[in-house]
Amino acid sequence: MEEKNTEKRLDFIREKITNELASNKNGGKLLFRFPPEPNGYLHIGHAKSICLNFGLSQEFEGAGTNLRFDDTNPAKEDQEYVDSIKRDIEWLGFNWEGEPKFTSDYFDQLYDWAVKLIKEGKAYVDDQAADVIASQKGTPTTPGTNSPFRERSVEENLELFEGMKEGKFEEGSRVLRAKIDMANPNMHLRDPFLYRIIKKAHHRTGDKWCIYPMYDWAHGQSDYIEGITNSLCTTEFEVHRPLYDWFLDQLADADKTRPEQTEFSRLNLNYTVMSKRKLLQLVEEGVVNGWDDPRMPTISGLRRRGYTPASIRNFAKTVGITKRDNIIDVSLLEYAIREDLNKTAPRVMAVLDPIKLVIDNYEEGKTEWLEAENNPEDENSGSRQVPFSKELYIEREDFKESANRKFFRLTIGKEVRLKNAYIIKGESCVKDEDGNITEIHCTYDPLSRSGSGTEESKRKVKGTLHWVSAEHAVDAKVNLYDRLFSDEAPDSRKDPETKEVIDFKTFLNPESLQVIEGCKVEPSLKDNKAGDNFQFQRMGYFILDQDSTPENMIFNKTVGLRDSWAKKN
RNA sequence: UGUCCGAUGGUGUAAUUGGCAACACGUCUGAUUUUGGUUCAGAAGAGUCCAGGUUCGAGACCUGGUCGGACAACCA
DSSP states (O other), X not given: OOOOXXXXXXXXXXXXXXXXXXXXXXXXXXXXXXXXXXXXXXXXXXXXXXXHHHHHHHXXXXXXXXXXXXXXXXXXXXXXXXXXXXXXXXXXXXXXXXXXXXXXXXXXXXXXXXXXXXXXXXEEEEOSOHHHHHHHXXXXXXXXXXXXXXXXXXXXXXXXXXXXXXXXXXXXXOEEEEOSOTTOSSGGGSSOEEEEEOOSOBTXXXXXXSEEEOHHHHHHHHHHHHTOSEEEEEGGGGGGHHHHHHHHHHHOOTTSOOOXXXXXXXXXXXXXXXXXXXXXXXXXXXXXXXXXXTTSXXXXXXXXXXXXXXXXXXXXXXXXXXXXXXXXXXXXXHHHHHHHHHHHSOEEOEXXXXXXXXXTTSOTTOOEEEEEESOTTOGGGOEEEEEEOSEEEEEGGGBOSSOOTTOOSBOBTOEEEETTSOEEXXXXXXXXXXXXXXXXXXXXXXXXXXXXXXXXXXXXXXXXXOEEETTTOEEEEEEEEOOSBSSSSTTSOBOTTTOOBOOGGGGBOTTSEEEXXXXXXXXXXXXXOTTOEEEETTTEEEEEOTTOOSSSEEEEEEEOOOOHHHHHO
C-alpha cells in the first residue's frame, strides 16, 4: 500500500532539523539513533519512535539511523529481546546504519571517562546504603544534603573505583557518583549515580564487568561516541537534559559532533497499557499467550493480529509528533488497518456460525463452480472459482423466520441474493424439540445466476448473504478478539476513597478472546500460508495464524468491517 | 512549596510564523452498491484554558493566573 501523501506540514522536530540544515549545523550531517533496552518486546509506542527516527533518515538525504541496544542492566536484559527488536524494526520496513550497536561496546571508554572525572574531582565513590543516599537526595521541593564521602581524595576514589571494577565489593555496597550539586532544583543534578555494582553475567560481555553504567551516564556518551547529531526521546527525559549536557560539557571535544537531545511526547492508546513492566507482567502471569498474543499492543502482537507494516506507519503519521500529552483513540488504529486491508486483502467467504441451508429445487449431487471476484477494490486481483451445491452453510444470524423490513437478510417468503450465486427464497425451517432452528429450506431461481446477464439476475434484492458449500467446506478455528481491557484508562484509575491507583488487571476484559471451532470456510483457503490477510466477506478482516496447518486452519480476527447496521441495533 | 514541559471540536493533528480556525478519525444524513463493506455528497460539533495587555487585527506576541504532565529506582 502507498504511504499517504506526505504533506508539507512539518512537525516541530522536522522543522528544527530543516533549520539546522539550513544553517549548516554539524556540516549538514544527520545521524539519529533508536536506543531500545533489550528487556522486553517493542510496542506500538516504540513504533511511533521507530517511524520518527528511521523515517527521518529516509526523508533527509544522506542521513542515517543507528540501532543501539541500551544494555546497561544485565539483571533485566536478554538476547531474546535483542532478536525480537531487530525483527520488529525490519518488519516495519526500516534499516539501521551498519551493524547494530550496543552500549556495552562502549563500556571500556565509559570506564576511562569515569576515571577522568574522578581525577578532575568531578566524581566520587559513595559507600552509603541505597536508602541513606535516597534520604539525602531531598525531595523535589527541598534540597538534598551532601554525602559524607563527597570530599574523598582523588587517590582514594581511584582506588575504590578500581576495587569496584575488580569485584572486591559486594553488590549495593558502593556507587560512583558525579559531584554536581545536591541542592540543585533539578533532582537529576543532585550527584547522580554513574556506576553501580551488579554481579551478574551480561548477555554480551559475560563476566568481564561487575560494575555497570547508569542510563544517564551511558546514554549521552554513547550518542557522542557514535557521532549522533539529534538524540530524540520522549518527554519524561526532558528533565534529564541538563545532565545530558553536563556530561558533554565535561567530556566532549570541541571539534567533534556534539549530540543534542530533543523530546517529543510518548504515544498512549486507550483501552490498553503501554508500559513494558505491565506487559511483561501480563506475559509472565499467563494473562495472555505470550508477547505476541494478538491482544497485546506489541508490534509482534499486532503482526499476529493481522496489522500490516504500512498500516502502522500510516497510523504513526496521522498521530504526529508533538510535545503535548495525548491519548489516542483505538479507532484511529483500526481505521489505519481497514484502510490498508480494504485495498489489499482478498475477499473470501467464511461462515463463522454455520447453519445448514438446503435448496429444495436444486439438483441432488450437482456441483457448479461459480466465478467470484477476489477484490472489487483491486482490478488486478482477478477471480477464482467457488463450488456451489444443494446444501450450503450460511451464518446463523442471517436468518429469521420473520422480521421487520429493516432486516435485509433471509426470512420465510422473502428473497435474498447468495453472493456470487443465485437469488433464493426462504421456504421453511426445521427445529429441534427445544425450538432451535437446525436447518433452513429455500428455493432458488435458476435464471438468476450472478453475472449471467439475464433479466432475472438483474433483479434488485435487498440483501446479499455469504455462504459456503457444505460438501466442499473446510473446517477452521477462528479466534475473535476484543479489547484486552474494558476500561479506557486501565492503568490510571484511582480508588475514590483511598486515592490509590487501582491494579490495572482489575479492568481486564474477560471476553477479550473468543475461540470458535467448526467454522466453515471456502476450500480455496487451504492453499494459503500463515500471515496471509483476508477479508471474510461481510464479517471482517482475518489473518491465517502462524500455528495454522492445512489440516487445522486457524484464523485470527484483525478487525471487523465498519457496521452501520449493528450500530443501530 | 521546587525545576522543566504542555494546553486548539469527542480523539489526534494543522493554521504559510500577526490576517475568515483547517484536515483526519469518530458521530449523523442522503446517494450508490451482488459485502448493512467500499465509494460519493452533505451535516453537526471548537471560537483556540482564564484574565489583562500590545496591535487596525492575537490561537500565535507580553504579563499574571488556572489546569494537566514529568522528575525524589544502585531502572531505562
